[in-house]
Amino acid sequence: MRQLTVLGSCGAFPEPGRACSGFAVDWDGFRLVLDLGYATLPRLLTHWPDGRVDAVAITHEHADHCVDLHGLFRWRYYGEPGGPRLPLYCPPGVLERISGLEPDVDLHAVFDVHPLPGRYRVGPFDLTGLSLPHFVPNAGIRLEADGTALAYSGDTGPSPVLAELGRDADLFIVEATDRVGETSRSTRNLLTSGEAGCWARRAGARRLMLTHFWPGNDRSAAVSAARVEFGGAVLAAEEGLAVELESPAEAGRGRGAGMPRKPEPGLAPEDSRPRYQGDPVLLTVDGQDFRVRVRADSPGSYDFDWLSGPHDYGFGVSGRADPPRTRAEMEEHIRAFLAMIDPATGYIQEQPPDRD
Template sequence: MLLMRQVTVLGSCGAYPEPGRACSGFLVEWDGFRVVLDLGYATLPRLLAHCPDGAVDAVVITHEHPDHCIDLHGLFRMYLYGENRGRKLPLYCTPGVLDRLGALEPEVDLRTVFTVRELPGTYRVGPFELGALLLPHYVPNAGIRLQTDEFALAYTGDTGPDPLLAELGRNTDLYIVEATDRAGERQQQHRNLLTAEEAGYWAAQAGARRLMLTHFWPGNNREAAAAAARSTFDGEVLTADEDLVVRLGPS
């Protein structure tokens, strides 16, 4: 069996998906182990193109906003009624996720499918040590770090500027950072989202080797976002585009 060490972009939009795209979602594969980071609008069909029947080993959801979690409910229904019926799937999430999704179909219990572990926390997830830090947002949001002896990846979910971003992404091989660049964001009194320039700044503070920008506000120019990030970050800057595959770890 060919062992894959890679991350595949399932979705890259913030708020709602643009045509042909999806909201936040990433598939991380490491030597046959598959973990999903977020499942926003329109990510489930893309996940199924890579993992038929939704056959993944764990799911991590950063927070309860639907552009990060709504398609988890579709995956739940696949496990409830489909070929994976009876199999329990580990789910790591902030507390509000179950409340938000449970309201969609209160007559069924999400815990019949998911073995739930609360974030923030530190867990062993297959080959990874999973760590999480609470980052500023409108609701509790967990920045995620996946680490092996050889490799580290971090993902912010949504976040405002915060020194914890440097800690979360410290010396990572790949740092996936939201770069919403919503109009007027810098004028907000209480910051809950980043600009691309700020994403670059925090990746530089973390000492990350590569930066991937994601969570683009619909209609934003992604090339301009990458240029803004490069003004504050000297490493490689990638933009998350659906179906982009990035190799992980030592070559």
């Protein structure tokens, strides 16, 4: 079995019934874990009931990516005393965070620590950790075996290193935090889902999995935004979702090859999606984020998606002799739309919530 299973998909803190960042990789019996955020350990022990793990890689020291490493430490320390040490690949800071929770025990009793960034042979994998921009040292992780590459960003701002990390990957897992106003921050340490799609395209990845969703975010809107930028399959990470990992040659074989075993959340059938031309424009007006796109079949028709709104909702401008061509004109339309929104419902007042 060669597959990736999602343990958790939330950024910052978990939504009810979900968990923060974490992924279990099964490769011909070898078991590797990528990140262990809040509430991932019980899911890991459900996935691997005997608790055997062969290696752990942690992208950075933020608790939503590493706090359940402490639980795994205790599972090994108290549950399997004297067992072999567990190889742990992580940037500086991770062990210090965990040792703050376990000040009386040397964590090296359980963990055999290897610093990231760096390159290592880990079981069947060549593991590469590359530095990516974040509030603290963060290592994106790339695993390669038998011509198949799996890559994972951890948390990151935009960086050309992302294209290197996910180069020709079968599956590129990229954070899509989509925090309100993210693109207008002076220092970028997180991505939008559109940017995740953009970097997956530049990497030449076959499939993109979005993850690290800010709690409450509309995940189907995130998938739609990524699809604008990336032509391959876009998956939304979902607790329990299992995705087979394949080499590019295997992926080309047979109908349905490479598809996940559960339906892909947030994907609409190909023929029901409008087609757009050119690059989308992302605008922030009065603190609200909008994506503006031109319909390919009707160049005078614009769709405005309210990315930061409470619903999958927006408005269109069409059939006009003078479509809004400048940024100022687009902002004018957005302000007029926001002025009509009923704060109680999040929709235009007295209107059914239809999208055009």
